[in-house]
Amino acid sequence: MGRSSGTLQKLFQCLADSEHQAELFQPGEALFWDDPHISRSMLAAHLNPEFDGASRMPGTIEKTIEHLISSQVLRPGDRVLDLGCGPGLYSRPLCQQGIQITGVDISQRSIDYARQNAEELGLNIDYICGDFFNLQYEETFDRVLQIYGEICTFSNNARNRLLQIIHQALKRDGLFIFDVSTRKLRRREGLRNRWYFSEGGFWREGRHIVLEEGYDYPQDDSWLNQYTVIDEGGSCKVYRIWFHDYSLQTISAVLQDNGFKVADVWNSLTGERYQEGGDWIAIVAQKA
Structure with a gap:
């Protein structure tokens, strides 16, 4: 019970942290482009x-x-x-x-x-x-x-x-x-804000949930695509892809x-x- 409670607490904290707008070009999960999956x-x-x-x-x-x-x-x-x-x-x-x-x-x-x-x-x-x-x-x-x-x-x-x-x-x-x-490309494409469940896809081989969020930083002509990925094992990772227009x-x-x-x-x-x-x-x- 204590272990399950600890896992839930970590997931809750991960989601709570992801809801705070990141500092400009703040990195996310380090293992990204070379993650095995x-x-x-x-x-x-x-x-x-x-x-x-x-x-x-x-x-x-x-x-x-x-x-x-x-x-x-x-x-x-x-x-x-x-x-x-x-x-x-x-x-x-x-x-x-x-x-x-x-x-x-x-x-x-x-x-x-x-x-x-x-x-x-x-x-x-x-x-x-x-x-x-x-x-x-x-x-x-x-x-x-x-x-x-x-x-x-x-x-x-x-x-x-x-x-x-x-x-x-x-x-x-x-x-x-x-x-x-x-910036025209950004205005045309817009910023993503949604969540979805997957049986297996881009982010994970097995079942997982993805929370997609988009943030605009107009003072620097920059924007962020952020992906919070929670898998069946209780892992929660935040991936950030930054762009400067x-x-x-x-x-x-x-x-x-x-x-x-x-x-x-x-x-x-x-x-x-x-x-x-x-x-x-x-x-x-x-x-x-």
Whole structure:
């Protein structure tokens, strides 16, 4: 009885804590991208051709690569660092275009898949499982890629640290190619607030309950998707996914402060001409 009471008390406290709005970019559960079950679910999401919650759909990826090659933003023979490469959805076709790729991702499961896939296709791609913030390259790459708004997931301080790492990794006049989300996307998609029961799904293999909550931080153009997951065994975990939205003006100022200048801008990495008010901004930033 005492043990059951203690478990209920912990669950109650976990739920109570999750109802307090988190401090800006306060971390959640540490074991996330490499959680044995969640990483399997995430890989499946990356590879699902009809779902764009983890990676963009195959047609969009193909158009992105076609645009970056045809516009000569990426050129055969370039050394390219693909940050957040996942299972290699961009690295693989870029390598097939004669580009030398180093892909980095924090998920061991995604890296294992990417390595196996490259080996099966006879592609020489250097895949590294690791944290971006531990990279120590010195004027090694012609280009750095970070696609699907991943730079938006970092706090201002962490973002600036990453930009300095990228700046150091790039050769003179090298290019950083990336995209960011805007507040228009946030207003259109809205903030989630719901709960549901699952017999087994993305978060857990067995039965569990998920409380989804969305929080807006308009003073910093940031927002939080928070997931409180309670499983049948009495475990309660809080997962937080943060995003910082940008305008062309705000991201341009950030780049300038970190030693870059905007060389080109589109509404997306597939090459649509930039017009203010879109969901995304795609940028080519040159090392100044």
